[in-house]
Amino acid sequence: MLIKLTGGTVYDPASGIDGKQQDIYVQDGKIIDKPIGDFLVDKEYDLKGKVVMSGAIDMHTHIGGGKGNIARTLLPEDHRQDPVASNDVCRSGCGHAMPSTFVTGYRYAEMGYTAGFEPALLPINARQAHMEMGDIPILDKGGYVMLGSDDYLLRMLTAKKDQKAINDYVAWTMHSAKAIGVKVVNPGGINAFKFNQRKLDLDEQNSHYGVTPREILRVLATAVKELGIAKPLHVHGCNLGVPGNMDTTLDTIQGIGGLPMHLTHIQFHSYGTEGDFKFSSGAARIAEAVNKNKNITIDVGQILFGQTVTASGDNMRQHANNKFASPNKWVTMDIECDAGCGVVPFKYKDKNFVNALQWAIGLETFLLVKDPWRIFLTTDHPNGAPFTSYPHLIRLLMDRTFRNDVLSTIHPEAQKMTTLASIEREYTLQEIAIMTRAGAAKLIGLQNRGGLSAGNWADITIYTDNVDRQKMFEKPDYVFKDGEVVVIDGKVVHTKWGTTHIVKPDYDKSIEKDLKVYFDKYLTMKIDNFRISDNEFTEDGRGSLTVHDLKAVA
Amino acid sequence: MNEIVEVPSPFCGIGTDDLIIKVDGLKVSVVENGCAVNTSAFEQPITDTKARINGKEVELNEAISHAASLLKNANYPVIGGCATDVNGMRGLLALADRTGAVVDNMNFNNARKNILALQDSGWMTTTLAEVKNRCDLLLIVGTDLEGFAPRFFEKYLWNEAMFLENTSDREIIYLGTKPSGNASTSPNGKTAQVFECENEGLPEIVAVLRALVKGQSIHAESVEGISIADLTAIADKLKAAKYGVVTWAAGALNYSHAELTVQTICEMVKDINQTTRCSGFPLGGKDGDQTANQVCGWTTGYAARVSFAKGYPEYDPFLFETNELLNNGEADALVWVNAFNAQAKPPKTNVPTIVVARSGMTFEKEPDVFIPVGTPAIDHAGHAFRLDNVVAIRLKKLRDSNLPSTAEVLNAIEQVLHEESVC
Numbered sequence: 015m016l017i018k019l020t021g022g023t024v025y026d027p028a029s030g031i032d033g034k035q036q037d038i039y040v041q042d043g044k045i046i047d048k049p050i051g052d053f054l055v056d057k058e059y060d061l062k063g064k065v066v067m068s069g070a071i072d073m074h075t076h077i078g079g080g081k082g083n084i085a086r087t088l089l090p091e092d093h094r095q096d097p098v099a100s101n102d103v104c105r106s107g108c109g110h111a112m113p114s115t116f117v118t119g120y121r122y123a124e125m126g127y128t129a130g131f132e133p134a135l136l137p138i139n140a141r142q143a144h145m146e147m148g149d150i151p152i153l154d155k156g157g158y159v160m161l162g163s164d165d166y167l168l169r170m171l172t173a174k175k176d177q178k179a180i181n182d183y184v185a186w187t188m189h190s191a192k193a194i195g196v197k198v199v200n201p202g203g204i205n206a207f208k209f210n211q212r213k214l215d216l217d218e219q220n221s222h223y224g225v226t227p228r229e230i231l232r233v234l235a236t237a238v239k240e241l242g243i244a245k246p247l248h249v250h251g252c253n254l255g256v257p258g259n260m261d262t263t264l265d266t267i268q269g270i271g272g273l274p275m276h277l278t279h280i281q282f283h284s285y286g287t288e289g290d291f292k293f294s295s296g297a298a299r300i301a302e303a304v305n306k307n308k309n310i311t312i313d314v315g316q317i318l319f320g321q322t323v324t325a326s327g328d329n330m331r332q333h334a335n336n337k338f339a340s341p342n343k344w345v346t347m348d349i350e351c352d353a354g355c356g357v358v359p360f361k362y363k364d365k366n367f368v369n370a371l372q373w374a375i376g377l378e379t380f381l382l383v384k385d386p387w388r389i390f391l392t393t394d395h396p397n398g399a400p401f402t403s404y405p406h407l408i409r410l411l412m413d414r415t416f417r418n419d420v421l422s423t424i425h426p427e428a429q430k431m432t433t434l435a436s437i438e439r440e441y442t443l444q445e446i447a448i449m450t451r452a453g454a455a456k457l458i459g460l461q462n463r464g465g466l467s468a469g470n471w472a473d474i475t476i477y478t479d480n481v482d483r484q485k486m487f488e489k490p491d492y493v494f495k496d497g498e499v500v501v502i503d504g505k506v507v508h509t510k511w512g513t514t515h516i517v518k519p520d521y522d523k524s525i526e527k528d529l530k531v532y533f534d535k536y537l538t539m540k541i542d543n544f545r546i547s548d549n550e551f552t553e554d555g556r557g558s559l560t561v562h563d564l565k566a567v568a
Numbered sequence: 569m570n571e572i573v574e575v576p577s578p579f580c581g582i583g584t585d586d587l588i589i590k591v592d593g594l595k596v597s598v599v600e601n602g603c604a605v606n607t608s609a610f611e612q613p614i615t616d617t618k619a620r621i622n623g624k625e626v627e628l629n630e631a632i633s634h635a636a637s638l639l640k641n642a643n644y645p646v647i648g649g650c651a652t653d654v655n656g657m658r659g660l661l662a663l664a665d666r667t668g669a670v671v672d673n674m675n676f677n678n679a680r681k682n683i684l685a686l687q688d689s690g691w692m693t694t695t696l697a698e699v700k701n702r703c704d705l706l707l708i709v710g711t712d713l714e715g716f717a718p719r720f721f722e723k724y725l726w727n728e729a730m731f732l733e734n735t736s737d738r739e740i741i742y743l744g745t746k747p748s749g750n751a752s753t754s755p756n757g758k759t760a761q762v763f764e765c766e767n768e769g770l771p772e773i774v775a776v777l778r779a780l781v782k783g784q785s786i787h788a789e790s791v792e793g794i795s796i797a798d799l800t801a802i803a804d805k806l807k808a809a810k811y812g813v814v815t816w817a818a819g820a821l822n823y824s825h826a827e828l829t830v831q832t833i834c835e836m837v838k839d840i841n842q843t844t845r846c847s848g849f850p851l852g853g854k855d856g857d858q859t860a861n862q863v864c865g866w867t868t869g870y871a872a873r874v875s876f877a878k879g880y881p882e883y884d885p886f887l888f889e890t891n892e893l894l895n896n897g898e899a900d901a902l903v904w905v906n907a908f909n910a911q912a913k914p915p916k917t918n919v920p921t922i923v924v925a926r927s928g929m930t931f932e933k934e935p936d937v938f939i940p941v942g943t944p945a946i947d948h949a950g951h952a953f954r955l956d957n958v959v960a961i962r963l964k965k966l967r968d969s970n971l972p973s974t975a976e977v978l979n980a981i982e983q984v985l986h987e988e989s990v991c
Contacts, residue, residue, distance in 0.1 A: 351698060538583065539961070
């Protein structure tokens with residue numbers, strides 16, 4: 015079937031096209047060049063006056079894994095506010111803060127998203143995460159495997175194993191857990207919490223292993239680079255949420271010595287200690303450091319006001335923050351000498367000084383970082399806000415008047431502590447397309463996604479231009495996934511199953527010998543039962559794996 | 569004849585995966601590392617291979633069509649049992665969504681004691697490998713742990729650990745039910761401390777223990793037969809331990825409002841964590857009950873007692889109980905799903921009944937439709953969740969029985985109903 019999308023205004027940063035009227039041809043799920051000679055178009059869409067972008071990619075969203083399901087079980091009262099009935103096309107479920115898997119797929123697609131990446135794939139919980147994502151329709155998905163608090167790595171560091179051995183272990187874990195990236199959360203801190211340490215600064219030693227977060231970051235960032243993994247090490251830094259953590263973040267940037275590094279939900283790591291409340295914005299200094307250090311990419315983790323739930327691997331910090339739980343109930347978990355998790359429901363209030371300033375810090379960060387290819391639009395769903403608030407966030411970025419109107423309603427002391435009112439920048443459509451499409455695909459290393467030139471998969475979103483950017487982005491006219499129409503006028507009309515994106519870096523198979531001894535002696539599963547096999551994705555006829563190329567290593 | 573090693577078990581809840589199993593045709597024998605729970609579960613023989621309608625053997629697709637027609641005529645079907653693997657639960661939930669049914673896991677009344685506590689105030693918990701490598705004090709509340717999982721001590725306590733010099737020195741304390749054997753005696757002969765009482769006394773005892781942990785003074789000298797001095801000693805040990813673990817099986821807390829005991833335990837664990845580390849460790853997860861709650865959790869937002877009657881999932885931990893709905897005449901059809909245990913039979917009822925269950929199930933009253941299915945981990949590959957919630961195990965296929973899986977049967981019924989609704 016040959017589809018022609020005629021006359022839309024195309025924003026395709028991957029090809030350098032910024033708002034140019036052009037036709038797009040789609041055949042067999044992919045975008046093709048205009049066929050040569052005579053050809054018959056099976057279906058034509060008249061898109062004159064419409065905005066055309068590729069399908070959006072959320073590069074950091076908690077959509078699969080144990081902590082999310084704990085969050086679901088914890089909050090029946092939240093689901094009851096947003097029941098979702100089944101219809102001829104869609105399954106039933108629930109929405110709001112931590113939607114059910116099917117509703118996650120539908121609601122992302124209904125905003126023009128066609129892919130989402132789970133940033134915290136615990137090796138031992140990866141199987142669950144992939145099974146949950148296997149029940150998310152329409153979207154492509156993938157995950158970043160979490161290392162850094164696992165006892166095996168810390169033992170390697172204590173034993174002074176060389177970088178090559180660590181690279182092998184990282185690659186082996188990526189194979190076993192089926193990942194496309196590597197993440198570290200509160201480096202070594204989750205492990206230190208198990209030894210009753212309650213905080214861990216960048217140069218503070220784990221009381222048992224004597225290893226510091228700085229060392230963990232360095233070896234993992236090096237491993238990612240040397241293995242040729244496109245996605246830079248995904249870093250949830252030390253001291254999340256602690257006033258003054260801006261200094262830790264700046265030190266983390268300096269300390270990585272030019273290695274590629276992605277600092278995630280940086281808003282939560284950009285706090286100073288100035289002012290009457292000893293809590294201030296560090297966004298300007300963080301943005302300055304990001305602007306200067308081209309090896310650094312970030313996503314923001316914007317908070318937006320309202321009820322949500324925070325679900326994180328960082329049980330050390332989540333435990334410390336449990337007094338803020340709203341409603342007052344929370345869960346933390348130590349997990350399998352591998353990692354941990356913490357789930358704390360949260361209600362961000364615009365009349366609360368700290369929350370109001372967090373909101374402003376996130377927006378300052380968006381507006382002060384100059385290169386849209388190195389910053390990504392996230393709320394760290396569901397931690398800063400549910401992903402369904404993205405259209406509202408896009409309006410805040412693209413519409414200064416609207417932004418300042420909202421600013422004028424937040425806690426007055428917070429208004430005094432932010433430079434937001436004076437920042438004139440408004441994001442352009444092209445910059446939004448970079449952050450949510452081309453930039454995300456490039457960052458993760460997705461081939462043939464996030465662009466609209468021939469050879470790309472036909473993940474395409476079509477909007478009606480509207481000065482109210484929230485309205486525009488919350489209701490696309492059409493969304494195509496792999497060339498099939500899945501959404502019309504903001505409603506799912508057809509569903510299909512996306513693929514799971516992974517990489518398979520090489521490793522020395524002999525490392526399994528030592529790993530097998532470790533598994534047999536200390537863990538609770540045989541190493542062969544631990545490894546996730548390819549057919550676990552494909553055997554039910556729905557899932558598939560897409561293996562991406564590695565970067566050439568110098 | 570074929571010997572298969574490193575076989576994972578979905579039956580015992582603790583994810584044992586070192587079984588060695590001999591397969592001879594359809595006969596399965598556990599050769600090594602069996603236990604009272606796993607060996608009998610793996611070795612249940614296949615008797616039926618054919619589906620039946622009203623006791624008469626029929627082809628599978630006939631049974632599927634008849635099941636679909638019974639469900640089509642039902643206004644308020646209930647799908648009970650819910651003991652199967654992840655794909656089985658996926659199929660079950662799709663069928664429930666299609667038919668507006670209630671989904672109710674057969675062990676939910678036990679799981680509810682934990683879930684109510686979780687949903688009211690949360691908890692701090694841990695997993696098996698952390699217990700194995702860190703636990704220096706295990707407090708067992710109201711539960712015969714070796715009766716629950718015969719190999720628990722051998723596999724997870726009397727072993728080598730990363731962070732304990734000598735695991736034989738681990739402290740084991742029983743409060744309530746006493747152990748049924750000596751598994752809790754360490755390899756160097758150290759015996760568990762046992763403070764025996766009726767489990768009905770645990771609400772008071774646990775409340776006092778929590779008060780002592782918090783440093784409150786208690787004027788009584790004993791509570792429900794346990795001396796305050798003994799409880800004070802337990803409280804002191806919990807506070808002195810580096811990584812204490814408090815465990816209980818909700819099913820063993822067999823008195824009304826046991827969720828309040830669970831909540832007191834969990835709040836006590838949080839109190840202890842103000843100064844040292846301590847974790848709760850709820851026992852469960854047998855025959856797919858954790859699997860049911862997990863898959864239902866991500867598909868609906870709620871644990872596995874959910875009604876789809878209104879077109880969207882509604883959760884009520886009390887109203888949607890299978891037996892209640894059958895006994896008070898609300899439910900007008902029953903689907904009973906149990907791929908794990910031929911002894912776990914459907915409740916007696918006069919409403920049309922479809923049983924999708926492990927081969928070998930016998931009935932006092934023949935159901936309208938009986939479809940024998942393969943058992944996950946024996947007849948087909950699949951996935952199940954362990955008791956500690958975040959670990960999913962990969963189940964193997966051991967033999968070729970040609971029995972369909974739960975998922976295949978339930979998806980086929982759902983497909984018939986879907987096609988009829990489209991036509």
